[in-house]
Amino acid sequence: MAFPQGFLWGGATAANQCEGAYDVDGKGLSTADVMTVGGRGKARQVTKDGINPELYYPSHVAIDHYHHMAEDIALFGQMGWKCYRFSINWTRIFPEGDELEPNEAGLAFYDRLFDELERWGIEPLVTISHFETPLGVIRKFGGWESRQMVDCYVRYARTLFARYRGRCHLWLTFNEINNMSTNSWVAAGVDSTDEGVRARAAYHEFLASALAVKAAHEIDPANRVGLMYNGHLTYAATCDPSDAIGTMKFEHLMMYYCDVMCHGRYPGYKLRQFEREGIELPVEAGDDAILREGTVDFVSFSYYLSHVTGQKTRGIFKGLQGIQTGYDNPYLEKSAWGWGVDPQGLRFICNQLYDRYQLPVMVVENGLGAVDEVVVEDGVERIHDPYRIDYLRKHLEQLRLAIEEDGVDVMGYTCWGPIDIVAASTGEMTKRYGFIYVDMDDAGKGTLRRIKKDSYEWYKRVCETNGASLEEE
Numbered sequence: 001m002a003f004p005q006g007f008l009w010g011g012a013t014a015a016n017q018c019e020g021a022y023d024v025d026g027k028g029l030s031t032a033d034v035m036t037v038g039g040r041g042k043a044r045q046v047t048k049d050g051i052n053p054e055l056y057y058p059s060h061v062a063i064d065h066y067h068h069m070a071e072d073i074a075l076f077g078q079m080g081w082k083c084y085r086f087s088i089n090w091t092r093i094f095p096e097g098d099e100l101e102p103n104e105a106g107l108a109f110y111d112r113l114f115d116e117l118e119r120w121g122i123e124p125l126v127t128i129s130h131f132e133t134p135l136g137v138i139r140k141f142g143g144w145e146s147r148q149m150v151d152c153y154v155r156y157a158r159t160l161f162a163r164y165r166g167r168c169h170l171w172l173t174f175n176e177i178n179n180m181s182t183n184s185w186v187a188a189g190v191d192s193t194d195e196g197v198r199a200r201a202a203y204h205e206f207l208a209s210a211l212a213v214k215a216a217h218e219i220d221p222a223n224r225v226g227l228m229y230n231g232h233l234t235y236a237a238t239c240d241p242s243d244a245i246g247t248m249k250f251e252h253l254m255m256y257y258c259d260v261m262c263h264g265r266y267p268g269y270k271l272r273q274f275e276r277e278g279i280e281l282p283v284e285a286g287d288d289a290i291l292r293e294g295t296v297d298f299v300s301f302s303y304y305l306s307h308v309t310g311q312k313t314r315g316i317f318k319g320l321q322g323i324q325t326g327y328d329n330p331y332l333e334k335s336a337w338g339w340g341v342d343p344q345g346l347r348f349i350c351n352q353l354y355d356r357y358q359l360p361v362m363v364v365e366n367g368l369g370a371v372d373e374v375v376v377e378d379g380v381e382r383i384h385d386p387y388r389i390d391y392l393r394k395h396l397e398q399l400r401l402a403i404e405e406d407g408v409d410v411m412g413y414t415c416w417g418p419i420d421i422v423a424a425s426t427g428e429m430t431k432r433y434g435f436i437y438v439d440m441d442d443a444g445k446g447t448l449r450r451i452k453k454d455s456y457e458w459y460k461r462v463c464e465t466n467g468a469s470l471e472e473e
């Protein structure tokens with residue numbers, strides 16, 4: 001059997017991209033709630049001061065999962081899922097981010113969510129912070145550049161560990177923590193391209209993560225806490241050794257986050273860079289021990305595409321509104337959003353992370369953002385999405401090889417956006433990943449009706465057969 005017993009098949013979402021109900025039951029505002037929709041390639045408009053009534057903010061309604069939660073979980077459960085990765089919205093629990101007491105109504109919502117997961121026998125995997133920094137603490141402290149964020153985050157994380165003790169054993173501290181190097185506003189509520197600012201914000205997130213790992217283990221020894229890395233797999237543009245060095249530098253830029261969280265200390269290449277650039281970390285007595293004692297239990301990552309980099313790669317990213325690669329890869333086809341589709345890259349990155357850290361890995365995001373069309377056949381609405389099945393099938397085949405041939409310890413696979421949700425990079429609904437279609441458009445118009453796509457039955461078979469159905473195709 002290629003996929004091990006107990007392999008965690010499922011799907012993944014983020015609160016701000018699906019819940020809606022942005023001001024319900026005492027919820028406060030987060031970075032996501034002040035970001036508007038932007039078309040392909042266009043920058044999002046961001047207002048840090050609050051809501052502009054003339055603009056449309058996709059997080060405010062999203063797919064209203066808040067009020068469709070039981071129905072949505074039932075659709076997941078009927079697919080035979082073993083695991084559901086979702087994020088808890090910090091501002092439901094601590095509306096401003098720094099209160100001393102949590103908001104009971106927010107906690108109660110997730111109690112109900114855990115109830116539904118238990119009903120369906122689905123194991124939860126919770127992202128504690130997924131692009132949802134509270135605006136309150138950004139206004140007061142300036143976001144993660146401030147050390148005060150560490151206390152706020154740890155109080156929030158401890159509240160979750162205590163409240164949901166015994167109900168959830170798998171946790172991720174920060175979604176795609178390396179997005180600090182590409183979009184620090186989304187990653188940390190810090191709007192800056194300054195390397196020093198980003199280094200300090202990351203330092204505080206590392207401390208917060210390490211303290212959360214320690215607290216999670218203390219509160220329930222059965223807890224396992226992972227990091228979450230945006231899987232920026234990259235190939236060198238040519239076999240010119242200078243290109244290989246350029247690619248190594250790009251990997252250093254991205255992977256230092258994982259190095260700190262897995263090894264409990266900064267890698268030499270990063271310390272030398274800080275020295276060269278005159279960047280000082282705000283280290284206080286005892287911090288080294290915090291990092292050392294709070295290393296993660298497993299490495300999770302997202303994987304959608306690969307990059308090509310080299311000696312001339314400069315300014316590879318232009319924010320989260322569309323991933324820019326250094327060079328084009330002529331061997332790959334591209335998605336409608338220009339993301340190079342590279343199934344073998346998934347095998348590659350599983351090996352890369354496992355070789356480097358010798359910790360279990362988990363694919364917690366993967367999928368194809370595509371335009372779907374609803375057709376009516378014999379009076380029934382259908383969505384034929386063979387392109388999505390093809391993408392996922394090819395990636396799962398490579399995941400199987402990583403496990404079977406390469407011996408990588410892979411805990412599970414939760415594909416991204418199993419029900420259509422708002423795209424993080426553009427705010428669009430048009431960019432759909434789901435097995436379940438949601439009738440909602442980019443302007444927030446639609447009935448929110450849920451319709452199963454062809455891929456729904458396909459993935460159901462994959463989950464129910466523990467991947468064996470892939471071999472039949």
Ligand code: BG6
Pocket residue numbers: 014017175176230302365369416422423424425426431
């Ligand atoms: C990851 C994020 O970067 O990519 C998700 O963790 C996001 O939040 C996903 O939705 C896909 O990106 P997009 O922009 O297509 O939604």
